[in-house]
Amino acid sequence: MNAPTEFNHLVPEVHQREVPAALLDALARRFGAQCSTAMAIREQHGRDESSFQVPPPAAVVFAESTQDVADAVKLAAQHGTPVIPFGVGTSLEGHLLAVQGGISIDVSRMNKVLSVDADDLTVTAQPGVTRKQLNEEVKSTGLFFPIDPGADATVGGMSATRASGTNAVRYGTMRENVLALEVVTASGEVIRTGTRAKKSAAGYDLTRLLVGSEGTLGVITEVTLRLYPLPEAVSAAICSFPSIEAAVRTVIQVIQLGVPIARVELIDSNTVRMVNAHSKLALREQPMLLMEFHGSPAGVKEQAETVQEIAGEHGGEAFEWATTPEERTRLWTARHNAYFAAIQSRPGCRAISTDTCVPISRLADCLLDSVEEADDSGLPYFLVGHVGDGNFHFGYLLDPNDPKERELAEGLNHKLVARALALGGTCTGEHGVGLHKMDFLVTETGAGAVDMMRSIKRALDPKNIMNPGKIFSI
Incomplete structure (x- = not known):
């Protein structure tokens, strides 16, 4: 079965290899109830947080030991059948999808x-x-x-x-x-x-x-x-800014001064509004930095005072401090729920998310131009960033049944990645390449480097059974 047309133009070599009945029989004999071919289980293991729709794997093996994994891989290798590792399914770039068929090996029971x-x-x-x-x-x-x-x-x-x-x-x-x-x-x-x-x-x-x-x-x-x-003292703070540029300039100055800040996260005003609605908060709906400081009580105090002074120079205001674990958890839970808050802000939508990373000195250049493009597009989006290391995420919220919105979101994503690469950055700071960024990898590293990766892959996996169709095509 071929994947949908809109999937094919993004990922080369998308085809389902036939999974032999002999392999399914062998898995059933070896694993018994630890192996399932039930459609509900297969579908659960055939999707992640990406927007791609791909047929599910033919079977799921619930491994409980290293020996289970080794035996499942040996059986798959004998039949030239793909193997896709599965943890909890939170990846964003299609890593878990069975684009060439095969079996999923779920390691969630290996949890000691x-x-x-x-x-x-x-x-x-x-x-x-x-x-x-x-x-x-x-x-x-x-x-x-x-x-x-x-x-x-x-x-x-x-x-x-x-x-x-x-x-x-x-x-x-x-x-x-x-x-x-x-x-x-x-x-x-x-x-x-x-x-x-x-x-x-x-x-x-x-x-x-x-x-x-x-x-x-x-x-x-x-x-x-x-x-x-564990740090002796931990303090968290939020600070609102009149613009994204002011927030980013603050971060750049903090990093360049060598302040050992533990966390510094950017949330744009769109995302603050979504988080307020989702988490029942009343945060000021302006660009915001969430920060955390680790160290001795005196060190944390000094770091926080330095950052507050720098933020003030850039128009930062409405500092809110959180020193108890409960207060810090409240702030960081809101940040971690930003993705789900955004998804819920447009019922039925899917997100195409990015995670480019650039040198800290070029962060403002990359972010501001990308924000302007996103605003001009009219497509709903959210923006969060681990801006202390130059890494940020746009999430374009699209109607999965509207090809024009998909095309618009992909266009914005391509422009953003091209901009990051031109500024000396990378197409992915932390999500990985998966399916979605295969073409970007060639642009970033060059065809020669990708060929070297292919050589390593062929040497270690000559039958191309280990999660095939990801990172690059064979």
Whole structure:
């Protein structure tokens, strides 16, 4: 079955490989009730938060161990059948979709924290452990895992997409925080990469190769992560600005002065209005920065005072401080609900979201021109950004049944990405390439670099069964 026409022009090589009945029989014998071909289960695993509509996988295997994953991959490899890893389904770029058919391997039942090594500031967990679960299990040690992409994603999925989020300006992304992996390769072999040591010069850096590979080189079955001491003091604040430019200029100055701010998020006035309606808040409907400071009480106070002074120079006002966990949770919950607030603001809509990232010095240039284009289009949108590291998201809200709106949104997205690339940025700061940004990857890296990626893919997955049709075409 071919995918819809509007999907084909975005993603080359979209076709369904036949899944042999012999494979389905073999999976049923090996996994019993852990394998399902029920349409409701398949459909659940055949969609994510993207706007693409693709036929679901032929079967879903609910893995409960590394051996389960290895056995499922071995059976799929024998029949040349695609394998798509699945965590909780929060990806935004079509990573989970069975564009070439195949089977989905759901690792959500592999949800145990295997070891916490507090003295070494590391934790090892199975891939189905979620971000919130991980922090709940390590909090008694006085440590925490800072990567916060907003959704309660799994650590396996976060590793596969090289996720980051609101804390990246201080703590980095998954690239900096994954120390080691256990991975099932395309042949069903189980390999380990990296160690708990903080650094290594031993051979090729396979951990970094697999972090961000989006399931195209293997299925992650274990992750070793860095932990950090819980800060002695935490303070959050919001501040409203007369314009997006004023807010962005404030952020640029804060970063360039070296203030060790932990989080700094931009929300435009459209999004503030949506969040107010969704979360029953009364935030001032102007461009807003949400900020958080970590450190000693004296250090947090000094950071906050410095930022407040800089914001005042750019017209920032209506500072609201939150020092208790309950107050901070209220503010950050509103921010994390921005996507859902936007979706609910236009019933029945879908969002085409972007996540370009540019050097901090070019952030204002990229944002302001993109805002002007979006305003002129008349298409509803929301804007949020992890602006401390130059990363921001537009979400264009479209009627999925209106081809003209889809075309308009894609046009805005193309212009925005082209602008980011021209300013020395990237087509994706954290969502990954998936289906939606395959053409942009070639523009960003060049055909030679993509050919090198293809060579790696062919060497490690000669039958092209590991999440095929993502990142680039074969």
